[in-house]
Amino acid sequence: MAKLEKEIEKALDNPHQEKTRSEEDILVDQLSEGIETYRDKKTSVFLSALTAGLEIGFSFLLLGILHNILKERVSKDVIFYILAFAYPIGFIIIILSKSLLFTEQTSLLALPVLHKRRSIGELLKLWGIVICGNLIGGYIFAFAGGHIGLALEIISVDSIGEIAYHVTRPHNLIIFGSSIFAGWLMAVLSWLLSSTKETISRIVVIYIITFTVGFAGFHHSIVGNIEVFAGLIFTSELSVADYLSFQGIALLGNAIGGVVFVAALRYRTIASNF
Template sequence: MGDRVPGEAGGAAETLSELPAAPRPFAVHEAVRADGEADLVRPARSLFWSALAAGLAIGFSFFVPGLLHARLPDAGWRPLLAALGYPVGFVLVILGRQQLFTQNTLTVILPLLERPDARTLRGVVRVWTIVLAGNLLGAVLVGWVAAATSLFTDDVRASLAEMSAPVAALSVGDALLRGVFAGWLIALLVWLLPVAESSRVTTIFLATYVVALGSFPQIVTAVVAATYAAVVGHAPPASLAGGVLLPVLVGNILGGVVLVASLNHAQASDSG
């Protein structure tokens, strides 16, 4: 019975040899790389509008936890339930096929690792620049609207201010290290999507919920929170940009490129 998997009552039992085989690393690699190849030749305007849409939509990963936080009692488990709202923005962005910068630390890097030439490198820099610009513009806009208007009630605004404080308080070292873990998890999520099939929402939820629980800052959601903190007067914009957001960005890049793209490219190359 060593290779037998329990079946449903009254149903035929399955053995491991009868179960559908998981895709080999090379197959996953090629599926993700194909997305990256498409992005490398995608028109700049199309990339930008998609990135802007993602920057706006990712604001829900800041707003929904704030809405939950404001409506939950002040108890030790409050952050655990409030964090359940964090995946919402990522579900909207990823299922909507919008351009999010941390996804591109994997997708367009795989073609570069396959063809390490100047032309591909220029393509990666082009995609990164356009997508990051669109993401940050959207994040700043949506963060400003939340802070400078009466969009939310006072209790929700207080919760959003409380939830933006940890981002503003990060040291350079903490922002960099935690940014690595966020970049690692988000890029790993992208790697898993080709095999997730009907469980994509669950996969997105699990990965991004861990990001929220660990307070691992993803650059675009961090910009939404930092913009909110700056507008309500909790932190000066200059110190946020240089002391928090830049290390977060570098950490996200390192986590995605080194811990996901490079390692999975190596294993796929060896197994292909």
């Protein structure tokens, strides 16, 4: 474990050095990146998270545009599988621009706690800042993007409502389990991105993982925030209680998926090699 600590300090002192990509190197990379985020000013963390909440809105906007185009041409059984091909766009923008997205940060920020470099209280505080930034950015985009999209007639109220219904229609237990899978995959994405620094490779990795989340219909709390909030403000099909129930369950499931199935398992497995 002392060797792991030395490697972390070395990575923090030289964040841009070229590294080999063994699983031990990836753990060191993830730990050092997580610790650096704790060291950032909280205002910077919030603004980065707010930016991510805005940028992820482009996934929602593209889903709405495609749904509006295809809703009279493609059956309801198929249309959401087609929409999954546009789902990764917002994620590509966010991750390549280094904005802070909660589901990518669940595992990353939990690792310094597992390594006893930060406390659970500090983790919850930082998660809270990232979540607030992501949600507020999403509210802004849902309101502004929704009104602009409707004015340009590139999306429709029917499409907004059907997307929101598709996200919220499963039973709460299904949403919870689905959110765990989404959080698991998004945390795995963070680990995979540490294995390559080449832009095209990173885009391919981001696309594959987030396409899987969208194609399977797994529930992502930050994209889902915009989808359901837009349904709340533009249609009469959803209530505030529906929104709050979905959002709480999705956030919890995403957090569990990232922390339990990625951060804890990988940390315990790899750290034992040091």
